[in-house]
Amino acid sequence: xxxxxxxxxxxxxxxxxxxxxxxxxxxxxxxxxxxxxxxxxxxxxxxxxxxxxxxxxxxxxxxxxxxxxxxxxxxxxxxxxxxxxxxxxxxxxxxxxxxxxxxxxxxxxxxxxxxxxxxxxxxxxxxxxxxxxxxxxxxxxxxxxxxxxxxxxxxxxxxxxxxxxxxxxxxxxxxxxxxxxxxxxxxxxxxxxxxxxxxxxxxxxxxxxxxxxxxxxxxxxxxxxxxxxxxxxxxxxxxxxxxxxxx
Amino acid sequence: xxxxxxxxxxxxxxxxxxxxxxxxxxxxxxxxxxxxxxxxxxxxxxxxxxxxxxxxxxxxxxxxxxxxxxxxxxxxxxxxxxxxxxxxxxxxxxxxxxxxxxxxxxxxxxxxxxxxxxxxxxxxxxxxxxxxxxxxxxxxxxxxxxxxxxxxxxxxxxxxxxxxxxxxxxxxxxxxxxxxxxxxxxxxxxxxxxxxxxxxxxxxxxxxxxxxxxxxxxxxxxxxxxxxxxxxxxxxxxxxxxxxxxxxxxxxxxx
Ligand SMILES: Nc1ncnc2c1ncn2[C@@H]1O[C@H](COP(=O)(O)OP(=O)(O)O)[C@@H](O)[C@H]1O
Ligand SMILES: [Mg+2]
Numbered sequence: 001x002x003x004x005x006x007x008x009x010x011x012x013x014x015x016x017x018x019x020x021x022x023x024x025x026x027x028x029x030x031x032x033x034x035x036x037x038x039x040x041x042x043x044x045x046x047x048x049x050x051x052x053x054x055x056x057x058x059x060x061x062x063x064x065x066x067x068x069x070x071x072x073x074x075x076x077x078x079x080x081x082x083x084x085x086x087x088x089x090x091x092x093x094x095x096x097x098x099x100x101x102x103x104x105x106x107x108x109x110x111x112x113x114x115x116x117x118x119x120x121x122x123x124x125x126x127x128x129x130x131x132x133x134x135x136x137x138x139x140x141x142x143x144x145x146x147x148x149x150x151x152x153x154x155x156x157x158x159x160x161x162x163x164x165x166x167x168x169x170x171x172x173x174x175x176x177x178x179x180x181x182x183x184x185x186x187x188x189x190x191x192x193x194x195x196x197x198x199x200x201x202x203x204x205x206x207x208x209x210x211x212x213x214x215x216x217x218x219x220x221x222x223x224x225x226x227x228x229x230x231x232x233x234x235x236x237x238x239x240x241x242x243x244x245x246x247x
Numbered sequence: 248x249x250x251x252x253x254x255x256x257x258x259x260x261x262x263x264x265x266x267x268x269x270x271x272x273x274x275x276x277x278x279x280x281x282x283x284x285x286x287x288x289x290x291x292x293x294x295x296x297x298x299x300x301x302x303x304x305x306x307x308x309x310x311x312x313x314x315x316x317x318x319x320x321x322x323x324x325x326x327x328x329x330x331x332x333x334x335x336x337x338x339x340x341x342x343x344x345x346x347x348x349x350x351x352x353x354x355x356x357x358x359x360x361x362x363x364x365x366x367x368x369x370x371x372x373x374x375x376x377x378x379x380x381x382x383x384x385x386x387x388x389x390x391x392x393x394x395x396x397x398x399x400x401x402x403x404x405x406x407x408x409x410x411x412x413x414x415x416x417x418x419x420x421x422x423x424x425x426x427x428x429x430x431x432x433x434x435x436x437x438x439x440x441x442x443x444x445x446x447x448x449x450x451x452x453x454x455x456x457x458x459x460x461x462x463x464x465x466x467x468x469x470x471x472x473x474x475x476x477x478x479x480x481x482x483x484x485x486x487x488x489x490x491x492x493x494x495x496x497x498x499x500x501x502x
Binding site: 103 | 346
């Protein structure tokens, strides 16, 4: 593959019976960028991410992740991807350390590699003091840290984060955005950042895709899109896009 | 894969339901000699009719298998396996784990094997504890015959666990899976000893996998590999088949 696109999506469609959750969506994510994936609740963000990981079959269209075909090379895609779902629970009876070792074993990584990465991630997320406490009863912020750590354990080339800032306090949010910038800049990780919080996307992403009621209503460089729609801020842009759609 | 299986087994051991099962088995071991000291009249009559003059050890083995271990095998596998993968899905752990490079059938097999390994750990633990305790408390107890007779029973317990897991793989609802598992295993176990008092049905009961675990009861005086190996082999194959069938059931399951 010679593409510089980490993710390519073409005419992606998902129907749940009568409901069309994702309707002919086309966009591409460049390698090593932090890409904003925006849209209101129910717009189809989660469903799109789940299709990319082979967690739900696509109804039609095609998609590639790092050149691998979605729906065909699921296991290979998952090997190189990290994923943090919007809603999840960590195994209540495990400790963070046990859970990270378990996830490492799911990737079939050598034991010493898993141990070293686990310790590095525990330090990175300031979890060393809680590493041997059962995950049941962890606060939202701590849970989110362990969630991020498990998504990074396989040193993914592509990181798919589904509304990762929701539930975080301002400091946690700031640290997360900083971490994502760092991953993209220093490690070349491609990050897809799904959010309905416009300020987070504005702070982090140069390029975005905007979903509205299952359809793609905008895709590209944020500054370009703003100029194109005569918008000064991200809020203005989003409102312009949505109003245009409604008209 | 071996590493993952080991970690998954350890995680399953630590779950609360495993401790519950362990406590029930402990109770069974401790209560049997007490019950045996004054067996209920109907049990005594039945045993006299079925086994004639089998002596105290035959009586003990019958009580141990029928009143204790078979009840356990109708119940513990359901506790351990009727919710595999379903519980992870309902709790929300699967949203994370399903995105790892393990297909749903592979994950199901992983969890099912761990449930079997925990069942085996508990079963063997109960027999070993029983070995010590019964040697001290049960007149005429024969340790070697006891262990030999309980080995096929272990395989029946493992099969029951796989069977319960297979139901989970197709029913996909935790409550229903547990109820169906209890009903079917209860029925199979209830009928498993029928060949002993209705010799005409002996061959028919052989299609009941649970009977295979208790066949040794009929032959306690000279149990050898050729009595023990065939039921163990049959139960092993049935266990593998049950896991494969359950895994096929979750092929399209979503987290
Ligand atoms: N498993 C499902 N079955 C039926 N409808 C679903 C399912 N998952 C999502 N939907 C519907 O698809 C649409 C898009 O949902 P989702 O992708 O979760 O949106 P978002 O993540 O942008 O909030 C919504 O209307 C939602 O109700
Ligand atoms: Mg969502």
